[in-house]
Amino acid sequence: MKRVFSGVQPTGNIHIGNYLGALKQFVELQEENECIYCIVDMHSITVPQDPKELRKNTLDVAALYLAVGVDPSKSIVFVQSDVPGHAELSWVLTCNSYTGELSRMTQFKDKSKGRESAPTGLFTYPILMAADILLYDTDIVPVGNDQKQHIELCRDIAIRINNKYKKTFVVPDGRFLKAGARIMALDDPQKKMSKSAENIHSRISLLDEPSKIKKSIMRATTDSEGSIRFDAENKPGISNLLNIYSVFSGKEIADIEKDYEGRGYGDFKKDLVEVTMEALTPIKERFEEIRNSDELIKILRDGAEKANAIAEKTMKRVKDNFGLGI
Numbered sequence: 028m029k030r031v032f033s034g035v036q037p038t039g040n041i042h043i044g045n046y047l048g049a050l051k052q053f054v055e056l057q058e059e060n061e062c063i064y065c066i067v068d069m070h071s072i073t074v075p076q077d078p079k080e081l082r083k084n085t086l087d088v089a090a091l092y093l094a095v096g097v098d099p100s101k102s103i104v105f106v107q108s109d110v111p112g113h114a115e116l117s118w119v120l121t122c123n124s125y126t127g128e129l130s131r132m133t134q135f136k137d138k139s140k141g142r143e144s145a146p147t148g149l150f151t152y153p154i155l156m157a158a159d160i161l162l163y164d165t166d167i168v169p170v171g172n173d174q175k176q177h178i179e180l181c182r183d184i185a186i187r188i189n190n191k192y193k194k195t196f197v198v199p200d201g202r203f204l205k206a207g208a209r210i211m212a213l214d215d216p217q218k219k220m221s222k223s224a225e226n227i228h229s230r231i232s233l234l235d236e237p238s239k240i241k242k243s244i245m246r247a248t249t250d251s252e253g254s255i256r257f258d259a260e261n262k263p264g265i266s267n268l269l270n271i272y273s274v275f276s277g278k279e280i281a282d283i284e285k286d287y288e289g290r291g292y293g294d295f296k297k298d299l300v301e302v303t304m305e306a307l308t309p310i311k312e313r314f315e316e317i318r319n320s321d322e323l324i325k326i327l328r329d330g331a332e333k334a335n336a337i338a339e340k341t342m343k344r345v346k347d348n349f350g351l352g353i
């Protein structure tokens with residue numbers, strides 16, 4: 028049995044990219060592993076947040092975890108800031124990382140572009156993420172492709188500390204799906220689908236209304252060739268839609284291509300609306316139920332207690348190996 032850890036930021040607009048890249052894996056992995064799923068609210072405050080909104084979004088993501096099928100009787104579900112070990116370990120890792128390696132992170136480069144001075148939290152964000160992972164002796168981290176560089180850095184820091192001090196950390200591996208790992212924006216298939224893009228039709232959020240889903244898919248950018256064929260380089264728009272169709276329906280892309288031979292984009296998009304709706308409607312229904320129940324807070328408190336018990340053990344080992352405390 029392996030230890031699995033992953034997290035999602037509670038920043039609103041959780042979309043099908045988050046679902047197909049990460050959340051779907053969370054559910055698959057919980058059957059045969061010891062899984063810990065976190066709502067990483069401390070990562071969210073690397074950019075300004077409205078306190079009320081943040082707490083609402085935290086509970087929304089927790090409810091979404093459960094709505095997509097994460098089962099609290101099998102997996103630990105909790106909120107990052109409820110376990111102090113994350114911040115504590117983050118400092119120890121900060122003292123064993125370099126400004127050079129943090130400056131190379133593409134996410135930091137993107138987010139700080141054009142600014143003379145960026146928030147320090149944005150810069151050290153990957154260290155807090157490494158702390159999340161290493162705190163639980165994690166073997167596997169299910170994430171989308173955009174987190175690859177952060178996982179690499181986490182591994183580098185763990186190996187560096189293991190070599191310098193006594194063996195302290197398990198060195199984790201990322202886990203990426205073939206089709207869902209990088210869902211692209213519907214309005215611009217050169218960019219990844221994102222929670223924060225201004226155009227709401229660039230993404231399909233898990234809680235979107237059917238009419239919005241339809242609109243976003245029907246106006247998705249394709250090409251002028253008109254044939255339904257996977258070719259990520261030359262036909263990124265239709266290839267992205269084929270990917271989405273494939274993961275939602277469970278059909279192979281080659282089979283979908285055959286089904287739509289000689290048919291137009293309009294037909295294909297209409298069916299994609301159906302396939303997407305079929306997958307998202309039950310999630311939305313379960314979400315409403317869970318979000319409005321008293322159970323949610325209890326599940327998160329219980330999860331934090333279990334997570335904290337594991338975290339405290341790791342912190343004791345870290346402190347012993349570093350000579351911290353008495």
Ligand code: TYM
Pocket residue numbers: 032033034035036037044045046047048049067070155156159160168169170171172173174207208209210211219220221
């Ligand atoms: P976040 O909140 O941006 O995204 C949550 C998960 O969704 C994946 N994802 C995507 N997958 C496919 N296509 C997309 N367009 C797409 N957009 C996002 C992300 O890869 C992620 O798996 N840094 C992380 C949160 C985090 C974390 C951790 C993850 C903090 N600590 C420890 C794993 C382990 C993030 O910002 O994810």
